[in-house]
Amino acid sequence: MTLNMGPQHPSTHGVLRVILKLDGETVIDLDCDIGYLHRGMEKIAENRMYAMIAPYWDRLDYIAAVSNGLVWVETVEQMMGLDVPRRAHYLRTILTELNRIASHLLWLGTHALDIGAVTVLLWAFREREEILKIFERQFGARLTCHAWRIGGMPNDAYDDFEADVRRFIGNISGRLGEYETVLSENRIWLSRTVGIGVISGEEAIAIGLSGPSLRGSGVAWDVRKSRPYAAYADMDFDVPLGENGDTYDRYLVRMEEMRQSRRIIQQAIDNLPDGPVNAKVPKLIKPPVGDYYHSIEGPKGEIGCYLVSDGTQQPWRVRVRPPCFINLQALKRLSIGHLVADVVAIIGTLDIVLGEIDR
């Protein structure tokens, strides 16, 4: 039987269409149909000036707009060799880590919802709301923040920024513990996640997985460590690694990543330097002729940006390395042989956002 799952389906996390070939309820073949949200971002970028492209990047992975924006501005900054002040780097670190927690909370809620634990979604949204409030006060927007400018920040942190962030990181550990009491030891949760969608480290690398999905399989790779950007070189944090590479491992890795994000924010807010938040940026942003690739560790994986400049005010070509798009390629490999219910769990565990897959 062929079952058409999506694009209007409650748990494909957007407009993903999955064509399932079923034998009873067992999946024997699977095909993804994407592109329902295609807006031609990379092509649009070729006809915009450098500073104008940043808001488009927010609409890639709209759950993690702050991280997406960062990869764009850092690529341009590094190509131009701009000297971004330390304070801006620290604020970027804090805000992208907050964004990572927000993104992971959304993942946790929807993943749990797909497996049937509805309550976790509402709890996760409660905490995410706190982060979005900080974003709203800092950037003036909650979801698509347009957080950065080339060379620094649009403005310095607002007055209560430090207090708000400290209050949030004070709450989050206990709240994460609450979620873990509902899920981690729950027999039904275990039986739905342990041994589901197992992928070995080698296969994960071969497919090109990145982010928590890769680390769940036990591969030690984190761009924050291997090529520190923003202020991560000054931060002290651990990378959680899974063992079996199943859905449960990826769940644990993301939960632990939220704790580590909290640790990073704590350090950054304690050592937040004073000073300006903007570099001296020329009036006309014209990176030198050449090409450059820069990547950061987004919440869902390695977000990369490959920029080819011909020395004018507009890029000649921009290419995004989309973590969700590449992670989604593992869906077929992970799902075959499992039941329909597991496909839903696996889509959840890969943590995809269709805005970025379709671009």
Place this chain on the structure above:
Amino acid sequence: MATIALLAPLNFVDSLLLKFFSEQTVNYVIWPFIQVGAVVTITALWVAYATYLERKISAFIQARLGPMRVGPWGLLQPIADGLKLLVKEDFIPENADRWVFFVAPYIAVVAAFIVMAVVPFGPDWAVITDVNIGVLFVLAVSSVGVLATILAGWSSNSKYALLGALRSSAQMVSYEVSMGLAIIGALMFARTLSLSGIVAAQASDSIWFLLYQPIGFVIFLISGIAENNRAPFDLPEAESELVAGFHTEYSGFRWSLFFMAEYAAMVVVTAVATTLYLGGWYFPFVYRLTEANGYHNAYVVVSLIVFLTKAGLLLYLYFWLRWTLPRFRYDQLMDLGWKWMLPAALVNIVVSAIAVFVLQALDGWHGIHTIESLSQGLNLTAAGKGIAIAIGVANLFLTAAILSMINWRSRDFNLKKQRSKIRLVDLPKGKPAVAPVNPADVVSEARP
């Protein structure tokens, strides 16, 4: 007492009716109609407000407020919802099997509501009819509900609906087996199939069968939740997998009939569980305080309240579980039904039979007096109750041991050992990417 003042009109109506009709007409036609009307109305309201309570309880579990806009604390929300669904377009998909699609929701509702006819809400006039095969009637009628689900899924002509219907038929059939078997233990102590008789047996013993039958109660409740397709067993309508399961194609009032049927079926299971294991409308001292003093109607009303409270608490358990637990997978559900519930129910029957046998054999042995009389159920003495409860508790351990023996090889048994621990690694830091890069390093080749 205020209740007596409230119930005075009841006797007045009775005498008024007797002036116009013969006594037989009044007793066998008019009053039953009034009873049926009252029960259907009350059940329908109960169902409506069960949805309200579910929304409120789920809201409190989820740190929200729930419906607050329609009426004070949103109290009129269920009525507003009902009206909204009533005036919606009655839509039947083009390729659906029209008549079956049309009939299925009614079967669901009728099957769920008709069970109310035999449920003893209270003594005397609070029960519509006392059938001497009440338990069989309940099982037979409530399993007709499966038919509605299958018909709805099949006639919708949609794959999601079909999958949902297939799941639910398999689920309901397999859990009905263990549900029926779980009841047998309680019946051995009650020595009757009449639901009123079962309550009377518990009342005359002054005990709840829950104490004799802890395993039976747990199996009954779990199977009941599974049979109602409620979370964590709500696979047929698993919204994250099958959109809405068997009623994906339904909308408007026909959909709301399914919704009502689901809640009515829940009410039925809680009512039957209350009757079988929680003593029904029986509560200590109620009889002595009211009926013994001549306040008959007060006795009925207080018993009715007792019954509704007990059933309501069980209903709360339903909501609580639903909003706390994730959902089982289809095959895990079948595992639970056939490998855990069914053996446990069979063990329960054997142990209950042994318990009854022991009680009868011990009666009079070495002066131990266990059974007073066999008039209504097993009329046990204090010693007899102690032995029965002890066997019930021992049964908990026995069942646990037997289930572990059966299932110790299965995947789900040692799930906690299979899961892994994550390890935290402090990776060495690479060359920072943030330091201003000399543009000369960056440029690899000139592009046009």
